[in-house]
Amino acid sequence: MSLDKATVARIAALARLRIAETELDALTGDLSKIVDWVERLDEVDTENVAPMTSVAKMALPRRADAVTDGGIRDKVLANAPLTEDGYFVVPKVIE
């Protein structure tokens, strides 16, 4: 297996995903199978091939550096689970 449980637990922590200890074995198996399978790409010679950076062959458009939007605080906050006085509320971050 290309991935072990410790690696999966580390990735889950990076991805901010709580994974129950009981799920870890099955998940490690699934992810290992997927990683082993995608490693078939090693068969392809990509020496001197640039990675694709843009699907459509077009330059990114530019725009004037000007304020074109805003003043919609209530809309921005409308779907938040917890707000107060026009702010998002999160658990205490600083002791």
Next chain:
Amino acid sequence: MSDPTDLTLAEARDSLAAGALSAAELTEAHIRAVERARPLNAFITETPDLALDQARAADARRAKGDGRALDGLPIAIKDLFCTEGVATTAASHILNGFVPPYESTVTANLLGAGAVTLGKANLDEFAMGSSNETSYYGPVENPWRRKSDNRALVPGGSSGGSAAAVAARAALAAIGTDTGGSIRQPAAFCGIVGLKPTYGRCSRWGIVAFASSLDQAGPMTRTVRDAALLLTHMAGHDPKDSTSAPMAAPDFEAEMAGSVRGLRIGIPKEYRVDGMDGEISALWEKGAAWLRAAGAEIVEIKLPHTDYALPAYYIIAPAEASANLARYDGVRYALREQGEDLAAMYANTRGSGFGAEVRRRILIGTYVLSAGYYDAYYLKAQRVRSLIARDFETAFETVDAILTPTAPSAAFAAGEKSDDPIAMYLNDVLTVPASLAGLPGISVPGGLSADGLPLGLQVLGKPFDEATVLRVAGALEEAAGFDARPAFVAGGGA
């Protein structure tokens, strides 16, 4: 006259224009059909009141002589498009209660053209799946059944609710999104037409993001003409999406007209993948014969890197997904699960808000982007992607379009592949290469399997040449004469 739910989108438009039918009547018939279609679970949210208001407004406009292009035509919206004031779930628990304060560009374009929206169609969670079994709101059932048994079949995915609704006559048409085949494969499984336009043709603004370099909106309809009609009113430049192509949408219905005589159609031998049903190979040959009979020239072509498209896709798409889905943090949207500190709140919210397949993909994506692995996986996949795109460019120097099957099998039974992620991923083996290259592709029903299930043919085209794709698909449609109906039809009757 025939039941209005049996009309094509273009026929319904013409009936409304001729005054043979009102938008309110047409919409009421579809609202009843949506209710009767509930056993399919094709909709997450039904919006009958909104639909009736829109229909009455369309009738009022028409009475004043200023009817619009899609005025009064009821359609279904994949629940991945943000719709102002209407819950948008992406079929995920993590978006529980989310009501967008804005409208996606594509749905805004359709509403501007007068379309009536029946509701939000079910899908795989965050569009990640090929069978519509990963939806938090439960699986969608395919309205088709095998002749040999009565088991429920999957509609394909991820736009499975959209496909099932159109096939069952619960909507005249629907819109879906396609990242690796999510419009074309369900269209094939449900016996309808599904078009993935060129990357950049339709704005992605307001579509819940899965893999931003691949996602593209498109029409799902019962005829090729209807796909052309709907796409015309979805597409167009949008400054709010920096990858939106700076060109106006042509009138695809007019552009698709004409014969395929003299067109060169490529047949890539690499698409004869292991495990393809014999019936599908036979249909593919039949499709080539139909086009030859219509005057096209059939040419064998090579797409040498086809075999590597799927593994490249399953690095790139999860990588982009892991970045896009970072925004679901329990702070700005919908669901929050408490935790002793901020990090625990994030992890708890995301751990319980995302389903198994989404979590798998976030983890794969995080892994391939993590320090020390980025070059080996992500950059490698993007290099292979360049080679796949180059294969198509070379092929399109000698051909005008490419013909392949859409999927390696007909619709399968619920639960049949849900335990093995890679078996599920293989559904997209024939659709993913064009997605990686950003090319337009369409699935059109070609016939039925011996067991009575629809099979799809896929036509791929050059960038921004949907017109040729539609024209070739139209020739296939005409030759196939596909008029079979699914076992379950929701429309019709009083």
